[in-house]
Amino acid sequence: MAEKLLDAQDVSVEFKIAGEYQKALHKVNLSINHGEVLALVGESGSGKSTFAMSVMGLHNPDQTKVTGSIKLNGNELIGLTERQFDQYRGVSVGMIFQDPLSSLNPLMKIGDQIAEAMTVHDKHTQQVSNRVLGLLDDVGIVDAKRVAQQYPHALSGGMRQRVMIAIALANEPDLIIADEPTTALDVTIQAQILDLIKEIQQKKNAGILLITHDLGVVAEMADTVAVMYAGQIVEKAGVEELFNHPKHPYTRSLLRADPSDVKPGETLYAIPGTVPALKDMDHNKDLFLQRVPWLDESVVNANVKDELQQVGDHHYVRGTAWQNFEFNDVTEGENQV
Amino acid sequence: MSDLIRIENLKVYYPVRSGFFNRVTDNIKAVDDVSFSIKAGQTYGLVGESGSGKTTIGKSLVGLEDPTSGTILFDGEEATTIKQKKKLNYNKDVQMVFQDSQSSLNPRRSIGEIIAEPLKSFGVPNAIGAGAGDKRSFDQDDIDKRVLELLEIVGLPARTVTQYPFQFSGGQRQRIGVARALATNPRLIVADEPVSALDLSVQAQVLNFMKKIQRDFGISFLFISHDLGVVKYMTDNIAIMHNGRFVELGTTADIFDDPRHIYTKRLLSAIPSLDVSKRDANRAYRKRVEAEFAENQAAYYEQDGLRARAYDLKQITPTHSAALKKGEA
Amino acid sequence: MWRTILRRVLIMIPQLFLVSILIFMLAQLMPGDPFYGNLNPNSDPATIARMRHAAGLDQPLYQQYIHWIDRVFHGDLGTSYAVNKGWTVTRIIASRLWPTISMGIIAAILTYVFAISEALLSARHENKTIDRILMVWNTITSAVPSFVFYFLMMILFVYLIPIFPASGTGIDDSQSFTTSFFSNLRYAFLPAFTIALFSTNSIFQYLRSNLLDQQAQDYVRTARAKGVTIKDVFRKHILRNAFLPIASGIGYSITGVLGGAMFAETIFGYPGIGALFVQALTSRDYTVITAVMLLQGFLALLGGLLSDVISAWVDPRIRVK
Numbered sequence: 001m002a003e004k005l006l007d008a009q010d011v012s013v014e015f016k017i018a019g020e021y022q023k024a025l026h027k028v029n030l031s032i033n034h035g036e037v038l039a040l041v042g043e044s045g046s047g048k049s050t051f052a053m054s055v056m057g058l059h060n061p062d063q064t065k066v067t068g069s070i071k072l073n074g075n076e077l078i079g080l081t082e083r084q085f086d087q088y089r090g091v092s093v094g095m096i097f098q099d100p101l102s103s104l105n106p107l108m109k110i111g112d113q114i115a116e117a118m119t120v121h122d123k124h125t126q127q128v129s130n131r132v133l134g135l136l137d138d139v140g141i142v143d144a145k146r147v148a149q150q151y152p153h154a155l156s157g158g159m160r161q162r163v164m165i166a167i168a169l170a171n172e173p174d175l176i177i178a179d180e181p182t183t184a185l186d187v188t189i190q191a192q193i194l195d196l197i198k199e200i201q202q203k204k205n206a207g208i209l210l211i212t213h214d215l216g217v218v219a220e221m222a223d224t225v226a227v228m229y230a231g232q233i234v235e236k237a238g239v240e241e242l243f244n245h246p247k248h249p250y251t252r253s254l255l256r257a258d259p260s261d262v263k264p265g266e267t268l269y270a271i272p273g274t275v276p277a278l279k280d281m282d283h284n285k286d287l288f289l290q291r292v293p294w295l296d297e298s299v300v301n302a303n304v305k306d307e308l309q310q311v312g313d314h315h316y317v318r319g320t321a322w323q324n325f326e327f328n329d330v331t332e333g334e335n336q337v
Numbered sequence: 338m339s340d341l342i343r344i345e346n347l348k349v350y351y352p353v354r355s356g357f358f359n360r361v362t363d364n365i366k367a368v369d370d371v372s373f374s375i376k377a378g379q380t381y382g383l384v385g386e387s388g389s390g391k392t393t394i395g396k397s398l399v400g401l402e403d404p405t406s407g408t409i410l411f412d413g414e415e416a417t418t419i420k421q422k423k424k425l426n427y428n429k430d431v432q433m434v435f436q437d438s439q440s441s442l443n444p445r446r447s448i449g450e451i452i453a454e455p456l457k458s459f460g461v462p463n464a465i466g467a468g469a470g471d472k473r474s475f476d477q478d479d480i481d482k483r484v485l486e487l488l489e490i491v492g493l494p495a496r497t498v499t500q501y502p503f504q505f506s507g508g509q510r511q512r513i514g515v516a517r518a519l520a521t522n523p524r525l526i527v528a529d530e531p532v533s534a535l536d537l538s539v540q541a542q543v544l545n546f547m548k549k550i551q552r553d554f555g556i557s558f559l560f561i562s563h564d565l566g567v568v569k570y571m572t573d574n575i576a577i578m579h580n581g582r583f584v585e586l587g588t589t590a591d592i593f594d595d596p597r598h599i600y601t602k603r604l605l606s607a608i609p610s611l612d613v614s615k616r617d618a619n620r621a622y623r624k625r626v627e628a629e630f631a632e633n634q635a636a637y638y639e640q641d642g643l644r645a646r647a648y649d650l651k652q653i654t655p656t657h658s659a660a661l662k663k664g665e666a
Numbered sequence: 667m668w669r670t671i672l673r674r675v676l677i678m679i680p681q682l683f684l685v686s687i688l689i690f691m692l693a694q695l696m697p698g699d700p701f702y703g704n705l706n707p708n709s710d711p712a713t714i715a716r717m718r719h720a721a722g723l724d725q726p727l728y729q730q731y732i733h734w735i736d737r738v739f740h741g742d743l744g745t746s747y748a749v750n751k752g753w754t755v756t757r758i759i760a761s762r763l764w765p766t767i768s769m770g771i772i773a774a775i776l777t778y779v780f781a782i783s784e785a786l787l788s789a790r791h792e793n794k795t796i797d798r799i800l801m802v803w804n805t806i807t808s809a810v811p812s813f814v815f816y817f818l819m820m821i822l823f824v825y826l827i828p829i830f831p832a833s834g835t836g837i838d839d840s841q842s843f844t845t846s847f848f849s850n851l852r853y854a855f856l857p858a859f860t861i862a863l864f865s866t867n868s869i870f871q872y873l874r875s876n877l878l879d880q881q882a883q884d885y886v887r888t889a890r891a892k893g894v895t896i897k898d899v900f901r902k903h904i905l906r907n908a909f910l911p912i913a914s915g916i917g918y919s920i921t922g923v924l925g926g927a928m929f930a931e932t933i934f935g936y937p938g939i940g941a942l943f944v945q946a947l948t949s950r951d952y953t954v955i956t957a958v959m960l961l962q963g964f965l966a967l968l969g970g971l972l973s974d975v976i977s978a979w980v981d982p983r984i985r986v987k
Contacts, residue, residue: 043536058890082896090893102884106983107906116902117892151982157387167892186386186563191607191623198620213536216566216609220616240613257541260566261611264589268570270545271538274506359673 003074005174005207006032006055011068011078013050013059013231017278021065024050025231026283027306028068032207032224034174037198039210039222039239041254045275047231048211052177054078055209056095057085073174090117094168096197098180100160104152110136110163111148117170135166140196158189165196172204179211194220215258219243224314227251230275230287236308237315247317249325250288256327269327286319294328295321340374340410341557342398342431342525347371347407349393367393369581369646370407375525375574377467378551380558382568382589384604385578391561394578395527398559399433412524429459430468432518436530438510442502449484449498452517456480459521467555468524487516491546508539512546519550527559532567544571565608569593574656577601582647584637587657597659598647599637603630636662671975678967685963686738690731693956738960744953749945755957758942763924766931766938769854770923773930776862777919781869788870789877790900800870808867816933819860830856833935857934861927869912876908883907906980913980917973921965925958 013025025047032038040048053059054066057080070077072092077085097103105113114132129148136144139162152160161181168176178197182190198221201208210221218225218239225242227235227250235248246252256262256269273291281287289300299321308316350364368390375381383391396402398409400422409417411430416422432455435441442451461479462470474480488497491512502510511531518526528547532540544567550556562568568575568589575592577585577600585598596602606626610619637660638645647660718724722733737744743755750758784804788797807815824832831853880886881904889899924939931941939958946954978984 043538056891058887086893086895088893089891095888095891097884097888099884103888105885105889105903105907107910107981108903116889116894120892120894120898153983164888167888170892187565188386188603188607191609192627194609195620195623214609215537215611219611219613220609220619243611243613254537255611257537258566258611259541259544259570260608262570264570267545267548268541270542274508 004031004071005034005036005073006030006209007069007071008051008055009069009071011051011054011066011070013047013054013067014065015278016063016065022278023231023281023283024278025054026281028228028231028233029308030226030233030236032175032209034207035201035205037201037208037210037221037223039212039218039225040228041212041215041218041225042228043213043275045230046228048228049179050231051228052095052179052209052211055175055177056089056093057082058089087121090173091121091171092173093175093177094170094173096161096164096168096176096178096181099184100157100164101152101184103164104160106152108151109148110150110152110155114148114163114166114170117167121171131170132166135170136163138169138200139163139166140192141166156189157185158192161185161189161193162196165193165200169200169204173206175207175209176201177209177211180213181210182217183212183214190217197221215254216260227254230281230283231278232283232287232318233308234286234288234318235316237312241312241315245312245315247311247315247322248288248319249292249322252325252327253288253291286321289319289321292325339377341377341412343372343374343408343410344394344398345372345408345410347394347397347409348405349390349397349402350405363642366581366641366644368397368404370649371576371578371581371583372407373574373576373583373586375557375559377524377557378555379573380551380560380571382572382575383559383561383578384563384565384568384575386563386604389578390581391578392529395433395529395559395561398525399431399527400428401433426459429455429473429521430523431525431527432521432523434511434514434518434526434528434531436533438507438514438534439502441514442510444502446501447498448488448493448500448502448505448513449481451502451513452484452487452520453480455517455520456483462522465522465554467522467557469522483520487520490519490550491516506539507535508542511535511539511543515543515546515550519554519556522554523556525557525559527561529561530563531560533562533564540567547571565604577604579647580644582660583650584647585657585659586650587654587659591654591657595657597653597657597661599626599630599633600647601659602626633662670978671971674971674974678971681967682964685967686735686960687731689956689959689963690734692959693952694727696950696952696955734956743957743960746946746951746954748949748951749942749954755953758954759939759957759961762937762939762942765850765854765936766927766940767924768850769858769931769936769938770927772851772854772858773861773927774919774923776859777865778869778916780862781866782873784866784870785873785877788874789881792878804867804870807864812861812864813929813933815864816857816860816930819856819863820933823856853936857927857930857936860934861930869915873908873912876911877904880904880908910977910981914973914977917971917976918966918969920972921969924965925962 008028008030011025011028012023014021014023028051030038030051040051042048055070055077057077059066061082066078068078072088111129111132114135115128118128118131132148133144136147141147141159141162147155147159155163181197182193185193194217197208200206210217212218222239225237225239226233227248229250235242235246235251242251243255246255253269253271257271259268262268271291272293276287276290284303285301286304289295292300304319308318309320311317347368348366348370349368350366352361353363353365354360355362371394373381383394385391393402397404400419403419404417407417408415411425411427414425416425416427422428457475457480460473460475461483463472463474464470484498485495488495493509493512493516502513505513531547532543535543547558548571551558560568560571572589575587575589576583577592577598579600585592585596585601592601593605596605603626606623610616634645638647640646648663649660650658651661652658715724722730741756746753746755746758784800788800791797823830886899886903889903890896894902927938928940928944930936931938932944939961942954943958945951946958
């Protein structure tokens with residue numbers, strides 16, 4: 001089997017909060033092949049972005065402990081010095097963020113911001129300005145020459161996100177991390193940006209780590225899906241398998257909470273309760289079960305193995321509670337916070 | 338069923354000043370001649386992208402914005418200007434819920450004070466239900482009682498009264514915003530992107546809850562959103578807005594099953610589908626609609642300065658109208 | 667851009683007019699009148715009345731104002747009654763202007779140099795010892811009245827370690843400005859240095875919190891994700907964004923120094939506009955007082971204009987409008 005593009009094994013992340021380290025990510029295993037789109041799905045606070053920031057090495061080293069192994073093209077990233085990390089950020093991995101306006105320096109011309117992504121790694125790069133125009137062209141910006149001379153505030157939201165993509169692509173990285181790339185955009189612009197990301201990915205055979213809370217975006221984009229809850233992966237499968245045969249109670253709950261396929265007369269499934277605070281996360285349990293009110297305490301408090309169980313072809317689920325899980329349609333919908 | 342609120346030829350223009358003497362040289366037509374009406378107990382969806390003018394309509398309806406021209410008839414009485422609204426005590430009947438529950442709740446006020454605020458202005462109604470309660474009490478005890486009652490309706494414990502907004506999650510804060518809006522027994526609630534800042538599971542809580550209070554109290558909603566999935570689930574009627582104009586208007590089924598305007602088609606084609614097997618087909622369809630939009634845009638709009646202005650709506654069926662191409666019936 | 671500036675300048679005209687009325691009224695409110703203390707106590711009322719009439723002081727207020735503003739327009743600010751009796755006010759101000767400018771410029775530059783270096787040190791080492799020391803230092807200098815420090819510096823560098831002259835300037839009317847500027851440095855340096863050392867607080871606090879704010883911005887994360895080193899992110903991205911709000915204050919600083927530093931000039935015996943103002947106040951030399959106030963009012967308006975121009979010049983988001 002060919003070498004994996006990204007191979008993360010047992011990645012845990014702890015943040016120092018009020019003097020104590022608290023776990024935000026617990027033994028995450030994920031891998032991405034060349035040309036694969038992996039969607040990491042979950043609600044806010046699930047740890048999706050924490051994982052992405054670990055791959056980028058962008059956690060504040062004074063307040064964060066990252067353990068485990070993250071290999072990119074076979075090279076270990078955990079334990080790299082800042083200087084070593086700087087040489088690989090933006091070269092082997094490019095990143096796209098949620099809010100393209102705040103993610104661009106308001107006082108720097110678009111062209112300069114794209115050029116910086118190249119010159120920072122190679123001071124002697126030839127014809128940077130031509131390559132900037134080429135990149136703007138690649139991301140579908142028609143009037144590249146004029147746009148390069150503009151400042152971010154003069155562009156529309158969709159244009160800005162195209163610029164962000166151009167920055168991420170500048171050094172033709174093998175892996176692109178897109179953290180909620182369309183959440184701040186209108187739906188027609190979202191569709192354009194998603195199509196653009198897909199197109200580029202196919203053309204360059206890049207791997208994509210797509211972080212999103214939007215199931216529609218997942219269904220449109222992903223090859224593989226990993227569902228996260230409270231710092232752990234609870235389910236992992238190919239995209240069709242996941243949408244057609246979801247197993248874990250959390251995955252199933254999310255799908256039933258999405259209004260797009262529910263008839264107006266039906267009630268949406270509202271997941272009761274909230275994601276626990278970091279200090280209350282006991283990662284030996286399946287933490288989501290706390291939010292299923294009709295389950296027996298013995299089920300909720302049962303210890304669960306760190307490793308996911310294989311339940312099908314490339315389909316993995318955490319714990320065993322899914323085997324007997326049924327929705328209790330009496331309480332459904334009447335749940336309160 | 339009669340109309341609860343009727344909006345006729347509403348225009349909201351913002352002057353553009355330029356030149357040496359700062360004279361008004363142009364207008365930004367945030368809302369450009371729109372008419373619609375909401376029936377009692379129904380949900381009306383207002384859909385459009387950012388800058389389409391949908392929020393401005395919401396603001397003129399609750400009285401945060403004075404229209405440039407047009408009329409707003411509430412229950413048959415004119416309530417167009419802020420002054421007219423004041424005279425009618427209109428805001429006891431029309432309230433607003435905002436997108437950002439974080440910034441729309443005063444961080445220095447307790448939840449009890451926040452919910453009591455409209456009660457202090459309009460009094461505590463002596464009955465429950467949309468518009469109910471002719472006799473209104475300004476007695477502090479009644480206010481306190483009503484606050485507790487409202488918290489129960491939105492499913493928050495009584496101790497919430499003494500707590501502050503930062504102590505709650507996004508979904509809970511949104512419920513508090515709804516409790517405040519419900520306080521005076523309004524007949525219409527303008528909800529401006531009420532769930533777009535929320536996670537899926539919490540969004541479901543708030544949407545279910547809105548439907549429930551509509552069932553229980555007969556409240557009407559103007560539901561402003563850019564999320565077509567949510568709008569489809571929530572609304573009875575929809576208006577699609579583009580550049581300050583309505584391009585299409587109809588029942589939810591009219592809009593989703595038989596979109597007639599190119600912009601509506603474009604919006605609908607952009608919704609990501611949960612059906613993975615159709616995604617390539619969807620993408621191809623979207624590309625086709627994009628191409629059609631690019632090609633036919635000129636036919637569907639007249640040029641108004643730099644803006645594309647949709648033609649006037651033409652009726653297709655009794656419930657469905659669209660700003661069709663010139664010459665198209 | 668030019669059009670905006672021109673419009674701003676035109677708006678300044680009515681503003682200046684208002685300021686002049688205000689100053690004129692304030693001068694009227696001062697106890698006594700210009701003859702106060704200058705009259706022979708034995709003068710008979712008729713003589714006083716004659717003198718008042720000659721000076722136009724028996725006319726209605728608005729006429730007095732019109733006369734005054736008319737003279738101001740013709741460059742006639744009146745004659746000093748006390749500070750330099752018999753000199754025209756224009757001449758007095760002219761003689762004080764160069765010392766004030768030369769010291770003011772040095773003081774302004776040093777203030778920014780000190781405040782910026784302190785803020786950079788603080789922000790780079792947030793919550794470390796150096797940051798804490800600078801925070802305490804700036805709190806002290808802003809809490810204690812500045813003249814206390816001026817006296818301390820005076821005692822230290824003029825009497826205990828006498829390396830600076832006690833008073834005066836090196837400016838000589840017969841020399842060119844550049845020559846006298848350099849011969850003046852020895853006199854101007856101590857007051858300028860002292861002013862700068864103890865007036866960093868507001869710029870320091872503002873810039874420090876700006877720098878910390880900017881470090882948490884999303885564009886910093888973008889730059890880091892490109893592979894830009896922390897140091898370069900600071901240098902190329904954060905600094906400019908953090909300086910932006912400070913830049914607009916520079917306009918006020920530039921014009922502010924021309925108004926003179928009252929305490930410092932007086933304590934260090936430095937004959938600038940600030941000291942002149944104090945002298946004029948104590949001797950109720952009202953022509954000089956109104957003239958200096960008018961100058962300061964004008965400078966404040968000019969400072970506002972300059973600040974707007976600077977903001978527009980450095981911030982592309984403002985530039986378009």
